Amino acid sequence: MITIYTIFSAMRFSHQRETIRKIVNSTNSHPTADWVFSRAKRSIPKISLGTVYRNLKRLEKTGDLRTIYDGSIARYDWNTKPHDHLKCKECGDLMDVHLLDEGIRSDVKKKYKFAVDDVKMTIIGTCQKHK
Amino acid sequence: MITIYTIFSAMRFSHQRETIRKIVNSTNSHPTADWVFSRAKRSIPKISLGTVYRNLKRLEKTGDLRTIYDGSIARYDWNTKPHDHLKCKECGDLMDVHLLDEGIRSDVKKKYKFAVDDVKMTIIGTCQKHK
DNA sequence: AGTATATATAGTAATCATTCCTATTATTAT
DNA sequence: ATAATAATAGGAATGATTACTATATATACT
Ligand SMILES: [Mn+2]
Ligand SMILES: [Mn+2]
Ligand SMILES: [Zn+2]
Ligand SMILES: [Zn+2]
Numbered sequence: 204m205i206t207i208y209t210i211f212s213a214m215r216f217s218h219q220r221e222t223i224r225k226i227v228n229s230t231n232s233h234p235t236a237d238w239v240f241s242r243a244k245r246s247i248p249k250i251s252l253g254t255v256y257r258n259l260k261r262l263e264k265t266g267d268l269r270t271i272y273d274g275s276i277a278r279y280d281w282n283t284k285p286h287d288h289l290k291c292k293e294c295g296d297l298m299d300v301h302l303l304d305e306g307i308r309s310d311v312k313k314k315y316k317f318a319v320d321d322v323k324m325t326i327i328g329t330c331q332k333h334k
Numbered sequence: 335m336i337t338i339y340t341i342f343s344a345m346r347f348s349h350q351r352e353t354i355r356k357i358v359n360s361t362n363s364h365p366t367a368d369w370v371f372s373r374a375k376r377s378i379p380k381i382s383l384g385t386v387y388r389n390l391k392r393l394e395k396t397g398d399l400r401t402i403y404d405g406s407i408a409r410y411d412w413n414t415k416p417h418d419h420l421k422c423k424e425c426g427d428l429m430d431v432h433l434l435d436e437g438i439r440s441d442v443k444k445k446y447k448f449a450v451d452d453v454k455m456t457i458i459g460t461c462q463k464h465k
Numbered sequence: 466a467g468t469a470t471a472t473a474t475a476g477t478a479a480t481c482a483t484t485c486c487t488a489t490t491a492t493t494a495t
Numbered sequence: 496a497t498a499a500t501a502a503t504a505g506g507a508a509t510g511a512t513t514a515c516t517a518t519a520t521a522t523a524c525t
Binding site: 272274275276277289291292300302307310311314315316317318319320321322323324325326327328329330331 | 403405406407408420422423431433438441442445446447448449450451452453454455456457458459460461462
């Protein structure tokens, strides 16, 4: 008797992944993997950091979130629509803003013969809190 | 007999630092610390990687170069004037462009009450070589 | 509902870039 | 030339991220 199973791996449900997705979706703070990890431990005490990293990567691949780099460390953003960031060098906060319109993409194409996929902009400075 | 020396440390000349400065100044490729290290070894075979890092940091502080982050890894740029970058995701090349004018800085200030120090923009895409 | 199969996990080790530490070397004011 | 100390080489330590693996879990099929 022969049983045939699917050849290509399907993504299975996991409580860990769902928890991680909800955590990232619930904040505007662009959290680090470690922050997501400590939050996830509240509901899944035995979750491991590796699981957090693996699923954050997975969720990026499926388009549920995007990774942004703050200096050398990765932060995760539920907002996958094009937008920019204000980075406060006093408190480290990273805030969403929308500065670049669609026009700049076609500008770049014309000027530099470069196939544009994404435009990343971060404004470094000091936020209102510090004055 | 009492001898008084300066209390505050002055920066001394070092062949290592001069070599590192020249290496960074000689390329438009936005090299990594490791690339600078392997280049430096040609003229100073016993130079250590720690010395490269320490001096790159020092040279940034004195305004001789700036650090840019390509994902999570640091690259060094002799061009300290405001400019932007095209990042090719095929070959990894990072190229200089000038896209943002001064106007955008004052725009940000008006819109977001944020004291702007620097605007970092990277355009991700594919360069001419790949078609 | 029970079983088979493969995916996902926890826990831990490994990796990689970067920083730190320290005995020795090199620069520079006198 | 000497003394003071900044800078270095070499290696250890760190911190974020990834890789490995035995076990647990989800799910397709009886
Ligand atoms: Mn954002
Ligand atoms: Mn540049
Ligand atoms: Zn702030
Ligand atoms: Zn290219």
